[in-house]
Amino acid sequence: MTVGIDTLKTRRSLTIDGKSYDYFSLAALAEQGHPGVAKLPFSLKVLLENLLRYQDERTVAVSDVKSLADWQPAQAEREIAYRPARVLMQDFTGVPAVVDLAAMRDAIHNLGGDPQKINPLSPVDLVIDHSVMVDAYGSAQSFDDNVKLEFERNNERYAFLRWGQTAFNNFRVVPPGTGICHQVNVEYLAQVVWTADEQGKTVAYPDTCVGTDSHTTMVNGLAVLGWGVGGIEAESSMLGQPVSMLVPEVVGFKLTGKAPEGVTATDIVLTVTQMLRKLGVVGKFVEFFGPGLANMSLADRATIANMAPEYGATCGFFPVDAETIRYLSFTGRDPSRVKLVEAYAKAQGMWRDESTPDPVFSTVLELDLGSVEPSLAGPKRPQDRVVLKDAKGSFAKTFAESGVAAARKVPVEGKNYELTDGDVVIAAITSCTNTSNPSVLVAAGLVAKKAVERGLTAKPWVKTSLAPGSQVVTDYLAAAGLTPYLDKLGFNLVGYGCTTCIGNSGPLDEPIAAAVEKGDLMVAAVLSGNRNFEGRISPHVKANYLASPPLVVAYALAGSMNVDVTTEPLGTGSDGRAVYLKDLWPTNAEIQQAVDAALTPAMFKNRYGNVFHGPDQWRSIETAEGETYKWDSGSTYVQNPPYFVGMPKAAPETLSDISQARVLALLGDSITTDHISPAGSIKKDSPGGSYLLEHQVRPLDFNSYGARRGNHEVMMRGTFANIRLKNEMVEGVSGGWTRYQPSGEQMFIYDACMRYKAEGTPLVIFAGKEYGTGSSRDWAAKGTVLLGVKAVIAESFERIHRSNLVGMGVLPLQFKDGMTRQSLGLDGSEVVDIIGVAAGLKPRMDVDVAITKADGSRQVVKVLCRVDTLDEVEYYRHGGILQYVLRSLMSA
Structure with missing residues (x-):
């Protein structure tokens, strides 16, 4: 870290246990004629301190600092340069980032520069947590079997990451089998107040981070400002470039009251998600305040912060208070650091207690926690909350809308039961949203205990799994007995990491899958994760519901969405009597008593004392050495990407318009990065599968797209290949299909793109609202550019994906004045010209789009160019952010 020039003279010091810390004082800034600092939302105070510390009159001007200090809810958006303290990665999104760093080392070497200039300048932690799949389940051997398969499948990737761990400075890797990145972040990595040595002084400042997973926001529950960015932005940040952002609106979410008996943190977050989605908070900060915080544990706060991407916000922030301090101490943080956090927060006006005046917000929403009801969300979107008592009727409505007249029954081969529409075939307690929260995990265990004692079992067609976010979870579940x-109900440990809601649910048992396919059944999954988009959980499951861990157990017992678990029996006990959910559900007092007895600070110290050590399989991996990576042309996991091929040392002085482009796809609303980016299993008859077969990879060893993100050849073949994608150019067909123009021939999107590329034909995509919703997947942008798409024209964009498109050199354009692809009468046969870029690109300027139809008629419409900032103009001029950073480092 290199601080700025302190033009405003706000550098102060405080002393903790005899040690002096310098800091940049917001109170001192307020005394210079900016009294509004005291009433700023806490999240904006973090941004303000960042500007104050880095003010240098080059990237951060005094006027930037003063403008934010005087922030008003209705003021115009202003661009700022923000530098987070550190970067967090998971392996799915982290591997391609490290691949790009390795490629940049090659490129700078080929251009005559020093490869050692390519090194993280900010601390980077990569947690390997997204590669475990639920192949084995329901037995004591499940964990060992899945770990063995994980290392067999991912040896090339893991060897590459071990090379990166030794080749790059400031880069740590948390090995497989440790936990999910967000939970490791909350329980261990995050410090709330960060420190760095600067010219003989120790400087204290807020712990902030960006992460290559959209659920990085979970750490907001610990008062650490962080959010998900694309791998592209993360690479730029760790290479010393600021994150260019617009000062956001801040929505205040006031919490009052206390959750009633039987309501979990999951129910609260699903309610919050529904409310904020309805309000519309894309591109905004959400900050929680109010007396209800006093009744909310840190784990509950982290649960709510985790789902910020689902409610659409950049972050969901909770300020520092006594609960923050209690949690830091309990989880084994250094006592002197805990003292520093409290002293620093109080000195900076970042401390919340009952006497703290409410900040001034752009908008305020309020929730009485006492009004929250037990809930699920589904069957396709996390914001579609369903009150538990209405879940049966909600599924019935969904099923009726499918056009099938009556529920179908299919005998399961070799079994003595049938499978029916609405049956739950996956019940997964999966990491991320909920497994950081002891209360809901213990509640699930207590439901299981009471169920077993009554003689209940999970239905035989349900695939059950427990994939906690850290090893501490299994420690306290064991300690609680x-x-x-x-285990008796089949919720055996299957791995530590992200499984079901990333699409790593593994295959259904063959007889179950065969019955689903034979009857084209609408079966269901119930999971404790945060994502349930169509086609994500399993290719066989059409209805996916988010729920608390104890409800996951309940639905495993019921085995069907056609059961009203609030009034109908979950099963028959060993005494022949019906057993209801109310018979199994623990009281809040029972849950708290079990948590207090089982969870200890020693568990965190023991588990995180050797967090970078890893299992024997990790330590025994052989890896190459050297400052540049020795690429293996035969690898199907890691390949040198083509971003820098033929790149000149200098960027072009002028840009070009896009001429004679063809339409690749016409897409509807809420096209997610799951629809765009390759995810889940690789089908044998897909372009990605064909590539692997050509490289002598057996279908059994295909692994997932996520595991192969380091190989652009696989990933570009899987871009826009989601089985649920609906391209309006190809009626009646789902999946990665398009029509090649002008012949109108139907073919795979990848095959059409390669034909267009051979002809030198640029491509455009038209779409509806919220294009790019979902996880911060850089491959949704990388795959788009590698397929030859030059522009995406949509009604609106999700924040991260729009930024990623610019970062890869793709032009995001937005319809104006209610115009849509439908109002223009597009069918995909058109030729498109984008005019005005060559004349000089400016942020948020209007450009002309000329559309020539097959009959020769031509229409010119104005659209808004969503290159939003001056920095983004530079990224686009260079061909992308990686090229911009590389050229900057070459000339440094």
Whole structure:
């Protein structure tokens, strides 16, 4: 870290246990004629301190600092340069980032520069947590079997990451089998107040981060400002470039009251998600305040912060208070650091207690926690909350809308039961949203205990799994005596990491899958994750519901969405009597008593004392050495990407318009990065599968797209290949299909793109609202550019994906004045020209789009260019952010 020039003279010091810390004082800034600092939202105070510390009159001007200090809810958006303290990665999104760093080392070497200039300048932690799949389940061997398969499948990737761990400075890797990045971040990595040595002084400042996973926001529950960015932005940040952002609106979410008996943190977050989605908070900060915070544990706060991407906000921030301090101490943080956090927060006006005046917000929303009801969300979107008592009727409505007249029954081969529409075939307690929260995990264990004691079992067609976010979870479940009961119901440990809601649910048992396919059944999954988009959880499951861990157990017992679990029996006990959910559900007092007895600070110290050590399989991996990577042309996991091929040392002085482009796809509303980016399993008859077969990879060893993100050849073949994608150019067909023009021939999108590329034909995509919703997947942008798409024209964009498109040199354009692809009468046969870029690109300027139809008629419409900032103009001029950074480092 290199601080700025302190033009405003706000550098002060405080002393903790005899040690002096310098800091940049917001109170001192307020005294210079900016009294509004005291009433700023806490999240904006973090941004303000960042500007104050880095003010240098080059990237951060005094006027930037003063403008934010005097922030008003209705003021015009202003661009700022923000530098987070550190970067967090998971392996799915982290591997391609490290691949790009390795490629940049090659490129700078080929251009005559020093490869050692390519090094993270900010601390980077990569947690390997997204590669475990639920192949084995329901037995004591499940964990060992899945770990063995994980290392067999991912040896090339893991060897590459071990090379990166030794080749790059300021880069740490948390090995497989440790936990999910967000939970490791909350329980260990995050410090709330960060420190760095600067010219003989120790400087204290807020812990902030960006992450290559959209659920990086979970750490907001610990008062650490962080959010998900694309791998492209993360690479730029760790190479010393500021994150260019617009000062956001801040929505205040006031919490009052206390959750009633039987309501979990999951129910609260699903309610919050529905409310904020309805309000519309894309591109905004959400900050929680109010007396209800006093009744909310840190784990509950982290649960709510985790789902910020689902409610659409950049972050969901909770300020520092006594609960923050309690949690830091309990999880084994250094006592002197805990003292520093409290002293620093109080000195900076970042401390919340009952006497703290409410900040001034752009908008305020309010929730009485006492009004929250038990809920699920589904069957396709996390914001579609369904009150538990209405879940049966909600599924019935969804099923009726499918056009099938009556529920179908299919005998399961070799079994003595049938499978029916509405049956739950996956019940997964999966990491991320909920497994950081002991109360809901213990509640699940208590439900399991009572169910086993009554003689209940999970239905035989349900694939059950427990994939916690850290090893601490299994420690306290064991200490509470609950593990045997979860095991008895099939919720055996399957791995530590992200499984079901990333699409790593693994295959259904063959007879179950065959019955689903034979009857084209609408079966269901119930999971404790945060994502349930169509086609994501399993290719066989059409209805996916988010729920609390104890409800996941309940639905495993019921086995069907056609059961009203609030009034109908979950099963018959060993005494022949019906057993209801109310018979199994623990009281809040029971849950708290079990948590207090089982969870200890020693568990965190023991588990995180050797967090970078890893299992024997990790330590025994052989890896190459050297400052540049020795690429293996035969690898199907890691390849040198083509971003820098033929790149000149200098960027072009002028840009070009896009001429004679063809339409690749016409897409509807809410096209997610799951629809765009390759995810889940690789089908044998897909372009990605064909590539692997050509490289002698057996279908059994295909692994997932996520695991192969380091190979652009696989990934570009899987871009726009989601089985649920609906391209309006190809009626009646779902999946990665298009029509090649002008012949109108139907073919795979990848095959059409390669034909267009051979002809030198640029491509455009037209879409509806919220294009790019979902995870911060850089491959949704990388795959788009590698396929030859030059522009995406949509009604609106999700924040991260729009930024990623610019970062890869793709032009995002937005319809104006209610115009849509439908109002223009597009069918995909058109030729498109984008005019005005060559004349000089400016942020948020209007450009002309000329559309020539097959009959020769031509229409010119104005659209808004969503290159939003001056920095983004530079990125686009250079061909992308990686090229911009590389050229900057070459000339440094």
